[in-house]
Amino acid sequence: MLPRQLFKTFFNLLIICLLLLNSSCTKPNFYEKKFLVYGTILEFKFFETPKNIADEAMENIIAQLNELNSIFHPWQNTVIKKFNNNQIANICDDRQIQIIYRASHYEKVTNGFFNPAIGALIEAWGFHTDEIVEKTPDDALIDKIITSRPSLKQLNLNKGCLEKVNHFLQIDLGGMIKGYALDLAKDEYQKLNIKNVLTNFGGNIYAHGQPENRFWEVAIQDPYDQTQLLAKLKLPPGSAIGTSGNYEKYFMHNGKRYSHLINPTNGSAFSNQSSATVFISPQDEVGVKSDVFSKPFYFSSDLKQTQLDMNFNNFFVTDLNRNIYITESMLEKIEWIFEEGKYFVQGI
């Protein structure tokens, strides 16, 4: 080859390299994608996974999420909405019944703090809508719903179909569907033999495998300032993290913040806590647990007691006065990164 040709080839290669210089080039083994599924952001970060297999997994997961939403979405024209409004009398589909039974199981495990039967309360507070507006509910209606003690226990199985016993019972799986989606994703990865991927669905994160020589690392958002970070945490393979916070869907009324997280015991949309974060070590249904286990701590007025009741240790809570209450085992796992003096950290 002539020196001139060599130079030309080299120059062409240089141009190609410059054009390829992008995020995937600087981090060559990672493949990231983001989607919007029914108003919730779904993020994937694959490590050393063939692109076509990663694409197949994402496509299958999104198809399943769309199907779930088309059944369980609480304010679109779905089976659940019709059942909630008493337009249809029963639910007979086996898969739907199975999911409702899982929700019922977690209602029991959380002593009713995760209550998938309080759709009527969430609607009364005006949170069954895409755009939230300030709406103080009708106290009499809230009282009526609370007095009827809505619970999935008030569903009877009759000839293979679920029927309501309580007229005010409305199913809303909003408190577990993000976590449930993470478990669907986990099944999909196992099916396609995908080893390493981090999945974030609306803030709930499941770590499948790990990137080379390190764990997946996540940051936890500051509940007072969504542009700041509170802490960092390494997720061992198979673990998950979830947060319930008052800063995602809310409205302000007379200087108080009312959030879409409604306390099932008193029907209130106000809580003294601003967030509760749980870490779930590798186990079955790690995704659903990362979603529902934060609820009891978010609503709790006695964290020590709730910790004992739930027999669960890996959590911390932030309150409206910038206190953070954290267990010993959780403190071992996280690293605070908030500005010095911004929070007062105390043990539980």
Added chain:
Amino acid sequence: MSMTIYLNLPSGDILKIDYQNQTIKYSLNQNRKIKLGDLDVEIKMSKARVSHSNCKNQYCVMQGWISHINQSILCVPNLFKMTITQNTDEHDSTNY
């Protein structure tokens, strides 16, 4: 060419707005409409845009959506600038 370079930049997670000598930051992990005087900013699916402005040339509106780090939109008549940035700390994902 400049377009290619922008698209290849990593996406950001913060929208920083400078408006009439004030700086405000918003998370891109939300769907939200922000009203700043005669200017409307919209955040949707980790992107941001100026959806409405009273200015004459409408340059800021015509820029459309931005989502990559260091991309910005200016509206000089309204003393407005918005830029996509990122939390400086290294991590794989954010829990919220």
